[in-house]
Amino acid sequence: MTIRMRMILSHILVCVLPIIMTLFVLASSLAGLILYAKAGNHVMPESDYQFDTITRALSMDIFHTMRHGGDPQDFQWLVDIVDPVQTYVILTRDGEVIYGYGNEALRGDIIRMRLGIRDNIGIDKSNSIFSLTENGNYDYMERQLIRGHEYDLYVAARQPVGRNDNAIEKAFQEANKFVGICLVIFILGTSWFLSRFLIRRIVNPLKELKRGSEEIQEGNLDIHLHYDRFDEFTPVMVAFNLMSEKLKESLEEREKDEEKRKELIASISHDIRTPLTSIRAYVEGLLDNVADTPERRKKYLLVIQKKADVLERMIEQLMLLTKMDVxxxxxxxxxxxxxxxxxxxxxxxxxxxxxxxxxxxxxxxxxxxxxxxxxxxxxxxxxxxxxxxxxxxxxxxxxxxxxxxxxxxxxxxxxxxxxxxxxxxxxxxxxxxxxxxxxxxxxxxxxxxxxxxxxxxxxxxxxxxxxxxxxxxxxxxxxxxxxxxxxxxxxxxx
Missing domain, CATH: 3.30.565.10 (Histidine kinase-like ATPase, C-terminal domain)
Structure with a gap:
């Protein structure tokens, strides 16, 4: 897999992580509420805000279930969290009760609420909501038309006396600690995974290139980098190995050329010295009157001319060779x-x-x-x-x-x-x-x-x-x- 593809996947993963973390928090909260309810603990309203929060959650889940053709058992898990002593919940369809939960002693409160608001809520296609808080008593009613049926949700609750929600607050604190620890572990694990997934694929080839450069710096031109992956570093590794081979060939060629140059200089010196030595010897013979007859002087001069011709040809050949190098x-x-x-x-x-x-x-x-x-x-x-x-x-x-x-x-x-x-x-x-x-x-x-x-x-x-x-x-x-x-x-x- 190429580094570019890994970076794309890493960016996608970074975008997906917040969604995954949000789902994790929601799932953890939901699981905590379910375990809290199964342990015999319940939520009870101690203020207007808490009652409003409870009724909104119940309304959302219950009517969502009804709109999708569900059964009351599908939202039972949420209703079970509500305190059955201080709360009573009824769901009716076209005036008939199809679901009830809680303390039936509060049923009369719901009947009085229905009688008191009957004239205020008409049967139409819009949602109708009624909420009343008075003297520690909480009443809630919501009506929705779903597939031609009239559904009414009634919730009646009483503020508890001598009881509080310390247990659930403690549970939420513990849950928050658990979620926080899990998120830290999740973030650290993700960072470790991304570092191995992406950074290691970049750092390791760079280390290999650094090692090769240091070897070349020390004069080891036989270095060959081994890279068995196919990504953006592959052509770099191939180019590096080719460079080291070319450097080695160039150095060897330079050494050969230097050796040839030395041989060439030695040969030129030798080949020029030979005719020059002969010319000098015959000139000295002429100066010392060794050639004391016209015939001998002519012979000496012919030898000098012949050796000069050799030097001239050699110089011409060297000039031609230099000219051809251009x-x-x-x-x-x-x-x-x-x-x-x-x-x-x-x-x-x-x-x-x-x-x-x-x-x-x-x-x-x-x-x-x-x-x-x-x-x-x-x-x-x-x-x-x-x-x-x-x-x-x-x-x-x-x-x-x-x-x-x-x-x-x-x-x-x-x-x-x-x-x-x-x-x-x-x-x-x-x-x-x-x-x-x-x-x-x-x-x-x-x-x-x-x-x-x-x-x-x-x-x-x-x-x-x-x-x-x-x-x-x-x-x-x-x-x-x-x-x-x-x-x-x-x-x-x-």
């Missing part, structure tokens, strides 16, 4: 036929690549439209081909390039028949400056950023890259791009 605002994307662009890139660089030992075998499906960047796609192609050439173990390396459509995606695959990499290295191959111990240990011709650029460029074009070893040997890169229509849909969904 995203699509710096590198806008457009409609591209992946097959045609791949063919253009191969044709433009085929002579230099073949001169370096590459042999190409291509399968390019005619029309494979994607949203992408010419610059990024050129860098992907260049870096992958350069990677295959750099780590070939034979004089020639065969490079297989495939572009096709598959299951609503554009598939670009570049594979070679080179040495491949150890299986344990596949997962980190796309990290900046990462190199394996064997097949990828030669770095004099590269910056160590090529495959990291490939990975980032593919991600910017919403591509997914997969690296696998080929059988019997070789390395395969597969990049899956959304087709142009699906690309727009992905951007809309994001």
């Amino acid at each position: 995203g699509e605002k710096v590198l806008p994307q457009e409609s591209i036929n992946l097959s045609h662009l791949t063919k253009e890139i191969i044709d433009e660089n085929k002579i230099s690549w073949e001169k370096s030992g590459a042999e190409f075998e291509t399968f390019l499906e005619d029309n494979v439209p994607i949203k992408g960047s010419h610059l990024l796609l050129e860098r992907i192609m260049e870096n992958l081909v350069t990677n295959s050439l750099k780590y070939k173990t034979e004089e020639k390396v065969k490079i297989f390039v495939t572009v096709r459509k598959e299951k609503g995606r554009a598939i670009f695959n570049l594979a070679d028949d080179g040495p491949g990499v150890p299986e344990e290295a596949l997962g980190r191959l796309l990290e900046a400056f990462y190199r394996t111990d064997k097949a990828r240990s030669r770095t004099e011709n590269g910056s160590g950023l090529g495959l990291a650029i490939v990975n980032r460029a593919a991600s910017l074009m919403h591509g997914e890259i997969k690296v696998e070893n080929r059988k019997p040997h070789g390395l395969s890169f597969t990049i899956s791009y959304p087709l142009e229509g699906d690309h727009d849909k992905e951007n809309t969904d994001r």
Whole structure:
């Protein structure tokens, strides 16, 4: 049950409680009067006010019973409370007595009352009431027309001598104490019930949330709040658990990024220091006249130029990687036929690549439209081909390039028949400056950023890259791009 429903039920209960308490007081009073009468105690009028109160109660109950077709026995319980010695009650219908109670010695008083007021009360459809109080004698008469019959109620009473209502007053005092105690118990019980019914459903989840917050504050991100109810706190608990999981993932990712950053800085420092050391050594050789012939000086200068080219390529790659981190605002994307662009890139660089030992075998499906960047796609192609050439173990390396459509995606695959990499290295191959111990240990011709650029460029074009070893040997890169229509849909969904 939701907290909202519990609050609604609590408000309903609060509205109903006064009615229940009123009924309880009435029932308690009625029960007290009945027990008082059965114990042999009776009510007797000691004043005009008490007589008026007694007659009103008798009139209301008796005529109500008659209007609903009841029997005199139905109101007998109330009449029994009246003192039968000092009171006489008669009920007539059309002049005939149908009920009598009390001291018949007072019957003459009622006859005289009837004779005295006969001319004053006519038979009509309205109620007629006569009440007389004189010298300690009390007389009451009321007439009502009910379903065509004339009902007359007569009550005659005498003020008691030497008797009083101390007993009933004491009984009422005891009854009031009982009712008061019951009401206090009732209110306390209701408050306890409502607190358990409503407040506990709010306080306990708040305590659980507080406990979880304190655990997170102390660094325990494995905290998981268990909440088996379905109410307004359910989404809060789910959100809290999701938050703790995301915080843990974020912290772990931050630690990994920090570790990678340290590795990156160390790798950059190492890769920049290597060519700088060579440049410095050859410059010192020139300054010390170690290269004492024009041929040796030219050789030294060519080495310096080669090492400077390595530094320049590394800086360019770092700048491109930084530029790609800014995203699509710096590198806008457009409609591209992946097959045609791949063919253009191969044709433009085929002579230099073949001169370096590459042999190409291509399968390019005619029309494979994607949203992408010419610059990024050129860098992907260049870096992958350069990677295959750099780590070939034979004089020639065969490079297989495939572009096709598959299951609503554009598939670009570049594979070679080179040495491949150890299986344990596949997962980190796309990290900046990462190199394996064997097949990828030669770095004099590269910056160590090529495959990291490939990975980032593919991600910017919403591509997914997969690296696998080929059988019997070789390395395969597969990049899956959304087709142009699906690309727009992905951007809309994001």
